[in-house]
Amino acid sequence: MNLTRRCFLAVGMGAAAGTLGTPLPWKLADDTAIWTQNWPWTPVPADGAASRVAARCLLCANGCGIHVRCMDDRPISIEGLPGDPLGGGGLCPQGASTLQLSYGPARVVKPLKRSGERGSGAFVPVSWNAALDLMVKRLKKCQTDGRANALAGVMNRSDNGTLPAMMQRFFHAYGSTHLYAPETADTAAAAFFSSAVGHPVILSRDMADCDLVLSLGCGLVEGWGTPVAMIRTVSGWKDAGTQLFHTDSRLSNTAAQAAGKWIPIRPGSEKNLVTGMIAEILRQNRFSPAAMTRIRDFRTWAGTLVRNTDLADAAAATGISESRIRKLAAAFATAKKPVALFGRGQGDYPLRTDEMLTFQALNLLCSGASKLTAAPDYGAWKRPGTLFRPLHQLADHAADVDMLWVVEANPAYTLKASARTRKRLSDIPFIVSMTSQMDETALMADLILPVHTGIERIDDRVAFPPGPSPWMTFSPAAVRPVYNTRHPGDLILALAAAVGGKTAFALPWNSMEAALKARHGKNWQTLARHGAIEMTAGPSVTTPLDLRDMAAITAAxxxxxxxxxxxxxxxxxxxxxxxxxxxxxxxxxxxxxxxxxxxxxxxxxxxxxxxxxxxxxxxxxxxxxxxxxxxxxxxxxxxxxxxxxxxxxxxxxxxxxxxxxxxxxxxxxxxxxxxxxxxxxxxxxxxxxxxxxx
Ligand code: SF4
CATH class of the missing domain: 2.40.40.20 (Barwin-like endoglucanases)
Structure with missing residues (x-):
C-alpha cells in the first residue's frame, strides 16, 4: 500500500469521527480482585467477616474515594466509592490495583542499611532507633558545620497538602533552601501567574460548564490532570453536546474516542496555532469586550500581534491549513463558553512562559471559563516554609550535597537524562530514601526508611478536579500497616524533635494526626468526617495580565x-x-x-x-x-x-x-x-x- 501523509490524515479523521458513546468503562476493581488472587505473593485470607472501609486513593492528586474490602481485617480488593464527589465510584488501573503496592514483591518491609557497593542491592536490616540515629547525626553535623544547605530534600509532590508543608517547615527552620519537587503544567502555571499578579493564584477552569473545548495536546482520557474526574467530565461533554477539538501529532485515545474533531499538528507548534487563531479573532473583531479589561494595554498588544502574525506562517509551522485555523478561530470566538486547555499528555510537563501566556490569552480574549482566582485558604499555617525548587536543578547542586533526603520520590528514575543524573546522585555521600517500594533511588540509598502505603495511613491532598474550585481531601487509614513501617509524617516529626532548636519548634506535634488537626483547625472535624471539602475559590483576579512577553520569547x-x-x-x-x-x-x-x-x-x-x-x-x-x-x-x-x-x-x-x-x-x-x-x-x-x- 502506498501511504502518504494524506493517508495519515484520512485514517486519523475517520477514526476520530467516532465519539465517546458511553462513559468509559472502568470495571477494573472486579478484574483486579480476580488478578490479585492469582499472584503467588498475595496472602489468601481464611474465611472471615466481610467488611468495607471507606478511604481515598493517594496515588495521585485526584484522590478518588475508595472502598477497601476486607475479610476480617485483611484487605482483599479495592473498589470505587459510589457517589464520591471526586472519583464518582470510578478508579483508574493504578488505583484499582493499589493493594498490590502493600503486598507486592517491591515492598520494603523493614528499615535497611546499605552493606555493599552502592546500587548493588546489598542491604542489612537495621532497627528503627539505629536508622534514625544515623540520620540525626548527619543532620546535626551539617548544621553545626554551618552547611545547612548541604542537606537537600526531594518530594514527589509540591501541592498544598500537609506532608509537603511539613517538609517546607522543616527545611525553613533547619536553614536549607534546597528542597526539590517536580512541577506539572498546572503547578507551573499557578506559580508563574502568581508571580505575574503579585499574590498566590490558581488557574480556575470550570470545565463542566463550557460548550467548546480546545485541547492543546492534553491526554484527557489518558491521565491528564485528575484522571478519573477528567474522564467523567469528558463523558459529560458528550451528553451535554460540548464540542471537543483536540490537537495532537498522534491518534491518541483522546483524539480517537473523545474528540469530535482531531486536528493533527506538528509536535510543539501549538503556540503557532493559537497565535494564528488570536490574530484572526482580533482581525474579525470577534473578541469579548471584557478582554479589553483583562489584558493590559489591550490596543497596543492587539495591534502588534495582528501586524506581526501571518496566517501562512502559522499554517507552515503547524501543518494545519489557513482555512482550518480560520474555522477553528471562528468556532472558538462564537462559542458561549469556550475554554483552551493546555498541558501536553498527562499534563506533567510545564510549558514555556510564552506558551502559557499565549494559551491563556486566547481564554482571556473570548470567555471567562478559564480565569485566575486568588488561591483559597489551605490551612492554618501561614508562615511560608522553604519554597520548592524545580526538580531538575538538583542535578546541578548535587556536588554540594552531603545528605540527600528523599520522601516518596524517585529522582534516579524521573530526572531527565537520568543515566548522567544518576551518576551525579550516586556521588552524594549519604542518601536516605523514605519509601514503601524498592525503587531506583532506594536501590542507591545508604538508608531506606520504609513507610506506610496509602491505604495504611491518614493523609490529606488538595485536588483540582475540572470544576471551578479545588477540594481539600482527607483519607483515614483503611487498614493496619502490614509490615514494620512508619508514617512519613511521623518520621519527619521525630527527626525535627531529635534535631531540636528551631526545627523542633517549627514542628511541635507528636504525630501526623496532631499535625493535620493543627493545620486544618476549625475544618478538621468536617474534613475527617466527610473526607473532602470543596474549598471556596477566592475572588477573580482583576489585574489585567501583561502579555507583552508572549511574542518576545522565541518559540521552539x-x-x-x-x-x-x-x-x-x-x-x-x-x-x-x-x-x-x-x-x-x-x-x-x-x-x-x-x-x-x-x-x-x-x-x-x-x-x-x-x-x-x-x-x-x-x-x-x-x-x-x-x-x-x-x-x-x-x-x-x-x-x-x-x-x-x-x-x-x-x-x-x-x-x-x-x-x-x-x-x-x-x-x-x-x-x-x-x-x-x-x-x-x-x-x-x-x-x-x-x-x-x-
Ligand atoms: S485517578 Fe488517581 S486517585 Fe483516582 S484511582 Fe487513579 S491513581 Fe488513584
Whole structure:
C-alpha cells in the first residue's frame, strides 16, 4: 500500500469521527480482585467477616474515594466509592490495583542499611532507633558545620497538602533552601501567574460548564490532570453536546474516542496555532469586550500581534491549513463558553512562559471559563516554609550535597537524562530514601526508611478536579500497616524533635494526626468526617495580565535539523505509571503487545517513515537523541504523524518488582532538561531524534 501523509490524515479523521458513546468503562476493581488472587505473593485470607472501609486513593492528586474490602481485617480488593464527589465510584488501573503496592514483591518491609557497593542491592536490616540515629547525626553535623544547605530534600509532590508543608517547615527552620519537587503544567502555571499578579493564584477552569473545548495536546482520557474526574467530565461533554477539538501529532485515545474533531499538528507548534487563531479573532473583531479589561494595554498588544502574525506562517509551522485555523478561530470566538486547555499528555510537563501566556490569552480574549482566582485558604499555617525548587536543578547542586533526603520520590528514575543524573546522585555521600517500594533511588540509598502505603495511613491532598474550585481531601487509614513501617509524617516529626532548636519548634506535634488537626483547625472535624471539602475559590483576579512577553520569547524551532531528522514525543497511557511510582504488577499485565514485546519497547512510527528508513513492523531499530541511545522495536501505525516517533513512557525501570524491572527503556534517558528562562522550570517535552536499522 502506498501511504502518504494524506493517508495519515484520512485514517486519523475517520477514526476520530467516532465519539465517546458511553462513559468509559472502568470495571477494573472486579478484574483486579480476580488478578490479585492469582499472584503467588498475595496472602489468601481464611474465611472471615466481610467488611468495607471507606478511604481515598493517594496515588495521585485526584484522590478518588475508595472502598477497601476486607475479610476480617485483611484487605482483599479495592473498589470505587459510589457517589464520591471526586472519583464518582470510578478508579483508574493504578488505583484499582493499589493493594498490590502493600503486598507486592517491591515492598520494603523493614528499615535497611546499605552493606555493599552502592546500587548493588546489598542491604542489612537495621532497627528503627539505629536508622534514625544515623540520620540525626548527619543532620546535626551539617548544621553545626554551618552547611545547612548541604542537606537537600526531594518530594514527589509540591501541592498544598500537609506532608509537603511539613517538609517546607522543616527545611525553613533547619536553614536549607534546597528542597526539590517536580512541577506539572498546572503547578507551573499557578506559580508563574502568581508571580505575574503579585499574590498566590490558581488557574480556575470550570470545565463542566463550557460548550467548546480546545485541547492543546492534553491526554484527557489518558491521565491528564485528575484522571478519573477528567474522564467523567469528558463523558459529560458528550451528553451535554460540548464540542471537543483536540490537537495532537498522534491518534491518541483522546483524539480517537473523545474528540469530535482531531486536528493533527506538528509536535510543539501549538503556540503557532493559537497565535494564528488570536490574530484572526482580533482581525474579525470577534473578541469579548471584557478582554479589553483583562489584558493590559489591550490596543497596543492587539495591534502588534495582528501586524506581526501571518496566517501562512502559522499554517507552515503547524501543518494545519489557513482555512482550518480560520474555522477553528471562528468556532472558538462564537462559542458561549469556550475554554483552551493546555498541558501536553498527562499534563506533567510545564510549558514555556510564552506558551502559557499565549494559551491563556486566547481564554482571556473570548470567555471567562478559564480565569485566575486568588488561591483559597489551605490551612492554618501561614508562615511560608522553604519554597520548592524545580526538580531538575538538583542535578546541578548535587556536588554540594552531603545528605540527600528523599520522601516518596524517585529522582534516579524521573530526572531527565537520568543515566548522567544518576551518576551525579550516586556521588552524594549519604542518601536516605523514605519509601514503601524498592525503587531506583532506594536501590542507591545508604538508608531506606520504609513507610506506610496509602491505604495504611491518614493523609490529606488538595485536588483540582475540572470544576471551578479545588477540594481539600482527607483519607483515614483503611487498614493496619502490614509490615514494620512508619508514617512519613511521623518520621519527619521525630527527626525535627531529635534535631531540636528551631526545627523542633517549627514542628511541635507528636504525630501526623496532631499535625493535620493543627493545620486544618476549625475544618478538621468536617474534613475527617466527610473526607473532602470543596474549598471556596477566592475572588477573580482583576489585574489585567501583561502579555507583552508572549511574542518576545522565541518559540521552539519546528525544524528538526539534519543530524536528527525525526521528532521524539512521549506517549502516555493510563496503563503505564510514569511518575515516582512504577506500574503495579496488574498494570504491567494489561500493557498491550504493541507497546511491550517481552522486554523490548515498541515505538510508534508512520509506515511512510518506516519505508524511508527501511524498517518493517516490529523490527529492531537504534533510537538516538542528542543525549542518549537505545535499542527499540518499531510499531507501524497510520495514527502517528510522519517524521514523528512516539515513545511510551513508564518503562525502563531497573528496580521495582520483577514484572516491570528490565522491561523497555525510560523516556527520561533520551531527553535533556530545558530550563525556561523566566520561570526556571524544566519545559523539555520532545527531542530531536534519529532511527536506524540494527
Ligand atoms: S485517578 Fe488517581 S486517585 Fe483516582 S484511582 Fe487513579 S491513581 Fe488513584
Amino acid at each position: 524551532d519546528p525544524d528538526p535539523g539534519d543530524d536528527y531528522p525525526l521528532t521524539l514525543v512521549p506517549v502516555d497511557s493510563l496503563c503505564a505509571a510514569n511518575d515516582s511510582q512504577a506500574n503495579t504488577p496488574f498494570m504491567t499485565k494489561i500493557v498491550s503487545d504493541s507497546v511491550l514485546k517481552k522486554r523490548d519497547l515498541l515505538v510508534e512510527i508512520n509506515p511512510v517513515t518506516a519505508k524511508r528508513l527501511g524498517l518493517g513492523d516490529c523490527e529492531q531499530a537504534r533510537l538516538e537523541t542528542p543525549v542518549g541511545a537505545a535499542t527499540v522495536r518499531v510499531h507501524l501505525t497510520d495514527g502517528m504523524m510522519p517524521g514523528v516517533i512516539g515513545m511510551p513512557r513508564g518503562f525502563g525501570h531497573q528496580a521495582q518488582d520483577p514484572y516491570i524491572s528490565g522491561k523497555g527503556i525510560s523516556y527520561h534517558m533520551l531527553i535533556a532538561a530545558a530550563e525556561d528562562t523566566v520561570t526556571g522550570f524544566d519545559t523539555a517535552w520532545m527531542s530531536r531524534a534519529r532511527l536506524s536499522r540494527v
